[in-house]
Amino acid sequence: MISRLFALMKKEFLAIKNDKKSLVVVIIPPLIQIFIFAFAATLEVKHINLAVFDKDGSVQSQQLIQHLKTSEYINSLRRVEHLDQIEELIDTEKVLATLVIPQGFAKNLTAADAEVGIIFDGRHSNTAQIAEGYLTAIITNFTAQTFNRELPISLQSHFLYNQNLNNFWWIVPNLFGSITMIVAMILTSLSIARERELGTFEQILVTPLHPFEILLGKLLPALLISTFESTLILFAAVFLFDVPVIGSLPLLYTGVVIFLFSMSGVGLFISALSNTQQQAILGSFVFILPSFLLSGFATPIENMPSWLQPVAEFLPLKYYLLLIKGVFLKDISWSDSVELLLPMIGLGIVFMGIAMMFFRKHSR
Known part of the structure; x- marks a missing residue:
């Protein structure tokens, strides 16, 4: 029994060694994350x-x-x-x-x-x-x-904006953004990887569909499901946790759709790089965990070192959290929201463009 166990362990080590992508995902990101999280995950207020x-x-x-x-x-x-x-x-x-x-x-x-x-x-x-x-x-x-x-x-x-310092008024809007991010990321990151793993990816490629149409077909279902998920969370926030929505609901849903578009671009980019669903999930969490800590979800960005703060500029979640809390708690105007919506649109276009580039490369 012990010899069979060691033989199986040897086989698994060899499989990990030969799978270069999984090896990189398993070793490199944790080293980077422990370095970043040590600076980002601080509850001190120094600045x-x-x-x-x-x-x-x-x-x-x-x-x-x-x-x-x-x-x-x-x-x-x-x-x-x-x-x-x-x-x-x-x-x-x-x-x-x-x-x-x-x-x-x-x-x-x-x-x-x-x-x-x-x-x-x-x-x-x-x-x-x-x-x-x-x-x-x-x-x-x-x-x-x-x-x-x-x-x-x-x-x-x-x-x-929160006279009684109700903790729900702070944490629920943050969760409203973060949970929808996870849903959109997982759905899109698994889409292409699932096709490759099941062997149906080549069948899709021989259809008359343009690569852009294929990506769009993967994007829209995830967008609709994530928007529906956002609606459920919104109802829970208002009716279960009594968090007020002072601002405009059309502005809220505009921000939801734009944010989910940008995060779906990231998910499709990860999916285009992944050969298996396991790689896609690992790749998603490599992006999700730093997004939580560097976006201001738990600790203020101002408390982080000056060299780390610019990283937050490339995270859609940072702008989304500011927009969500602005709509929930202070009735942010459409004109004020432009400076939050435009970066999310720009990042979404960039991520979708990169996803398209890698999709075309891997589909040849």
Whole structure:
């Protein structure tokens, strides 16, 4: 029995060794992923983009602002002069929070009765809560260094777009995008590989169909099924988890179709390269896992190293998550959505073009 077992193990090792594509998929991607994930999967908030609205204009308020600037957790600090600027900066995600220093801050500080207000972007509820703790510690440290004793400063926090910091309002829109991505990727990545594995690929090639028509025939069913899946998830989000959909449903479904088109292009590209369904599934997850971590699904892109952040620009999921949360929580307009829809369209065309190129090469 043991000898037969070792013989079978030897056979499997030889099969893996001889299958160069599977060998590359098994060895190389995990090494790359462990390197990327170590930097991307961090729950620390080290790069807070902060705005300050100083109504007091006193020496003490200026000292507080300078103290914030020197903190290792503050990435950038903007000064605002009007309340309208606060909402605009948070709305466009240029800042995570705005510190509001009220009039009479210096006077109340010496009387140990000072308070400041902080307005956070509630769409990033987990990050906002962590940042709230950091800012509280920074302000407490300011009074200890400046006055050689801790003076109580009351923090009044307000969270835009998710006032109660409901975790479902943050995680469900993210899952709405991510689950549909997986469905579209798996369906399309298996399509051509399945034909090759079953031996029917050559039969399709001898038909009068143009290669573009074959790819389109593989794309449209996956697109329709994934859109239907999105509808089911939407119903669950609204009726089971009570997540509001404040924005436009036509805009939501426009984003869904464009995103699924781009992800189906990636799936068809993987399928055109794969000889078996196993290779197609492995190839899909090589793309899916980095997409989760580098798109801002779990942790902010701003927290990642500067050399890693540009990678997110080539991931459709990054733009889709911004669009979905914009439609669900803040009624994003069609004009504002253009800068999110166009990159997804461009990436979809590029991926489909590459898939077409490899499909033609492998069909000869």
